[in-house]
Amino acid sequence: MPVTALIADDEAPLREQLRMRLAEAWPELYIVGEAANGMEALALAAKHKPDIAFLDIRMPGMGGIDAARQLYDRCHIVFVTAYDQYALDAFEQGAIDYLLKPVTPARLQTTCERVRKRLTQAPQDIGAQLAELGTLLKQGGAAAKPDYLRWIQAQVGGSLRMVSTREILFFQAEDKYTCVQTATTQLLIRKTLKELADELDPDEFWRIHRSTLVRVDAIAEVTRDLRGRQMLRLRSFAGELEVSRNHAHLFQQM
Structure with missing residues (x-):
């Protein structure tokens, strides 16, 4: 059985x-x-x-x-x-x-x-x-998981769009904005990557580069390119994301 x-x-x-x-x-x-x-x-x-x-x-x-x-x-x-x-x-x-x-x-x-x-x-x-x-x-012998950010507010035209963090594949800094990438769309928000890193659950989002936060369970594969850099392939996303040397320890088996 x-x-x-x-x-x-x-x-x-x-x-x-x-x-x-x-x-x-x-x-x-x-x-x-x-x-x-x-x-x-x-x-x-x-x-x-x-x-x-x-x-x-x-x-x-x-x-x-x-x-x-x-x-x-x-x-x-x-x-x-x-x-x-x-x-x-x-x-x-x-x-x-x-x-x-x-x-x-x-x-x-x-x-x-x-x-x-x-x-x-x-x-x-x-x-x-x-x-x-x-x-x-x-009795508080273990710290409960704090309340982390669960929704992102993005201005789209004249309306405000609410996006669950569960839908987000990664965040990437772009000048004064932060790009929010889901499986179906890309949005810009006026919140810095540092602010997001402090507000998001670190068990769910990892910083892989000074300009990139990625949802852990969206990672499909970690590879190396010809220059030896670690590159992430995500589910439901065609491109790749670079892992900086400072964050290569996240994927120690590579």
Whole structure:
């Protein structure tokens, strides 16, 4: 029988990114469904009875910890979270595993190997661990993900257009303006790249050049040109973006 899993995260691009990376790290793993909150995760679990649940901790309505309290005796739990690592380190060797956003291929591979070993055992009683973790986070033992910029306002003619940051592939500085590139259009805004870098989620947008911020999950491929420069190819965009030497560490495997 194939090993099955569900993914719960309130942000669809992050669910898709995790699904894609799981397909690379564990090709035999079958994803039975995706949920946007804890209640949806519980419904999927009741229907499909997955072996593993990948749960975001912070979701609207029912979060990952509350969902895990009802699932831990039925499947193995892996938290996928933006909470600070130091507050979760204590659980790394226990029955709970976790992945920090942005999820790296190496860390995901480690988690997959751990879960494979645990699949030969029955899910453990981790109720006490969940209670401790919930208390720790509520008391501020880990910093919650702050509220980052989610919408960009762009003047188009005589109207104001609202663009979700989830639609944006990259930002690029152009003189006194900043170019906003989506899969279908290009807009100019009067906000500097430095202001955007301070307001955007650093887990979602990386600075790859002094003049460029790129959405991480839009990156399809990293290559080198004839001059040895790292170049990014993005999904839904025909051109390439250069990675400066100062930011080459973001792609250390290249």
